[in-house]
Amino acid sequence: MNRYATLILLGLALGLGIPLLLGGVAAMERLAQAPLWLYPAGIAMVFGCWLFNAARIRVMLTALAHPMSLGRSLGVIMATDFAVCATPASSGGPVVFVHLLHRHGLPVARAAALYALGQLLDLFFFLSALIPLTLYLLWQPGELHVAWPLLTLAALLGLGLGLSWAVARWYRPVLLWGGRLLRRLRVSPARRRRLARGLLRFRATLRFMLSLPRSRLLGLYALCVGHWLLRYSILYVVVLALEEQLSWAYGFLAQMLALSAGQLSLLPGGSGGVELGFSALLAPYLDAATLGAVMLLWRFFTYWWYLIAGAPVFAHLAGRALWRRLSGHIP
Numbered sequence: 380m381n382r383y384a385t386l387i388l389l390g391l392a393l394g395l396g397i398p399l400l401l402g403g404v405a406a407m408e409r410l411a412q413a414p415l416w417l418y419p420a421g422i423a424m425v426f427g428c429w430l431f432n433a434a435r436i437r438v439m440l441t442a443l444a445h446p447m448s449l450g451r452s453l454g455v456i457m458a459t460d461f462a463v464c465a466t467p468a469s470s471g472g473p474v475v476f477v478h479l480l481h482r483h484g485l486p487v488a489r490a491a492a493l494y495a496l497g498q499l500l501d502l503f504f505f506l507s508a509l510i511p512l513t514l515y516l517l518w519q520p521g522e523l524h525v526a527w528p529l530l531t532l533a534a535l536l537g538l539g540l541g542l543s544w545a546v547a548r549w550y551r552p553v554l555l556w557g558g559r560l561l562r563r564l565r566v567s568p569a570r571r572r573r574l575a576r577g578l579l580r581f582r583a584t585l586r587f588m589l590s591l592p593r594s595r596l597l598g599l600y601a602l603c604v605g606h607w608l609l610r611y612s613i614l615y616v617v618v619l620a621l622e623e624q625l626s627w628a629y630g631f632l633a634q635m636l637a638l639s640a641g642q643l644s645l646l647p648g649g650s651g652g653v654e655l656g657f658s659a660l661l662a663p664y665l666d667a668a669t670l671g672a673v674m675l676l677w678r679f680f681t682y683w684w685y686l687i688a689g690a691p692v693f694a695h696l697a698g699r700a701l702w703r704r705l706s707g708h709i710p
Contacts, residue, residue, distance in 0.1 A: 386467060386646055386647060387647060389646060389650070389651075390646040390647045390648060390650035390651070391650070393644075393646070393650045393651035393654065394648070394650040394651070394653075394654060394678060394682075395675075397651070397654040397655065397658065397674075398654060398658075398670075398671040398672075398674040398675045398678075399671065401658055401667055401670060401671045401674070402667050402668040402669075402670060402671020402672060403667075403668070403671070405667070405668035405671075406667070406668050406669075406670075406671030406672045406675070407672075408668070409621065409668045409669050409671070409672035410671075410672040410675055410676070412621065412672075413617075413620055413621060413672070413676060414620055416620075417616070417617065417620040417676070420616060421613055421616065421617070421676070421679075421680040421684075422680070422684060424609055424610070424612065424613050424616070424680070425610075425613070425680055425681070425684055425685070425688075427609050428606050428609050428610045429453055429456050429457055429460070430453065431602050431603075431605045431606035431609065432456045432497075432602070432606055433449060433452040433453040433455070433456050434449075434452075434602050435497065435599055435602045435603065435606075436452040436455060436456065436493075437449065437452050438595065438598060438599055438602070439493050439496065439497075439588065439599070440452075440480075440483075440485070440493075442587075442588065442591055442595065443485065443489060443493075443584070443587075443588075445483060445484055445485050447483060451483075454692050454695070454696050455476065455479045455480070455696070457688060457689045457692040457693070458475055458479060458689060458692050458693040458696045458697055459472050459475050459476045459479070460472070460685045460689055461475075461685060461686060461689025461690055461692065461693045462474065462475040462693065462697075462705065463685075464647065464648045464682055464685045464686050464689070465647050465648075465686060465705075466647055466705055467645045467646060467647055468642055468645055469642070471705045473491070473494050474701075474704075474705060475693070475697055475701065475705075476490065476493075476494045477490040477491050477494060478697065478701060479696055479697065480493065486580065487577065488576075488577040488578070488580035488581040488584065489580065489581075489584045491581055492580075492581045492582075492584035492585040492588065493584070493588070495581070495585060496585060496588050496589075497603075500599060500600055500603040501603060501607070503600075504600070504603050504604055504607055505607075505635065506537055508607075508631070509632075509635070512628055512631070512632055513632075515628070610681065611630070611631045611634050611635075612627070613677065613680050613681055614630045614633075614634055614673070614677050615627045615630050617673055617676045617677050617680070618630070618665075618673055620676075621669060621672060621673060623664075623665060623669055623673075624664075625661070625664055625665070629664075633657065633660040633661060634657075636656055636660060637652075637653050637654075637656035637657040637660060638653060638656075639656075640652045640653065640655070640656035641653035641656065648682045648686075653678070653682075654674060654678070657674055657677075658670060658674065661673070
């Protein structure tokens with residue numbers, strides 16, 4: 380058995396085992412009480428998230444004179460999200476995104492710049508949402524256990540945005556330092572020149588996108604906000620369907636912390652870390668059986684469904700060769 384198969388099996392064991400150990404047989408009984416309307420509603424919300432991101436791709440590609448149909452852009456998003464969920468630390472996402480846009484005719488450096496722009500928009504949204512919500516929780520004595528970790532996360536997001544701006548602003552020293560490092564690593568001059576040209580094209584594309592009319596940039600940001608508000612509302616809908624109560628704001632912040640903790644597990648989808656963080660944050664509000672059922676339903680919509688629905692799309696658009704490349708580089 381190769382290492383990737385081992386990671387998959389471990390992720391499955393943790394992703395299913397932790398909720399079941401937490402809630403036991405009672406969690407399965409609570410799961411059976413979920414109304415049937417919840418499943419099409421949750422899947423529709425995920426599909427809405429994909430449509431928001433597909434629209435983002437279309438807007439960005441149209442600005443670069445490489446228009447893409449809605450169906451094709453939706454396929455790119457579904458295949459990319461599949462790779463994000465199927466690889467450790469979401470490492471396959473940018474590879475698949477850049478590969479599919481390159482096949483559409485976009486140079487690799489430009490495709491990478493569009494992916495980076497999407498990530499920057501996401502970071503800006505999370506930072507702008509975290510700061511007011513965290514300050515609000517600091518005034519609520521019962522919520523201090525989550526406010527301080529969120530404040531730390533906000534500081535890290537701000538640091539990430541600041542470093543991105545600094546690298547873009549002072550790119551020449553960065554390129555010179557990178558060139559010296561590659562020379563010490565005995566990378567050939569031809570390859571160093573190719574990398575430098577690619578980085579300059581990457582920066583030029585990112586700068587061009589950020590210079591678009593304000594209305595178009597606001598439209599991109601609105602699509603980003605719509606995606607994340609809809610995706611982070613799935614937990615709220617799941618809890619309501621089981622006739623329990625949970626603050627939407629607290630659920631939003633709890634998901635952010637749980638998913639951030641999941642990245643530390645280095646397993647596909649953050650299995651293990653996500654479940655542990657999720658259970659720790661929601662245990663004060665839900666009993667063990669309900670918490671186990673909620674966790675299974677939430678992970679089904681926000682993780683397993685991404686794999687189930689995205690796998691055939693990935694196979695059609697990316698193919699077996701790219702999958703072997705992704706799984707073959709798992710350490």
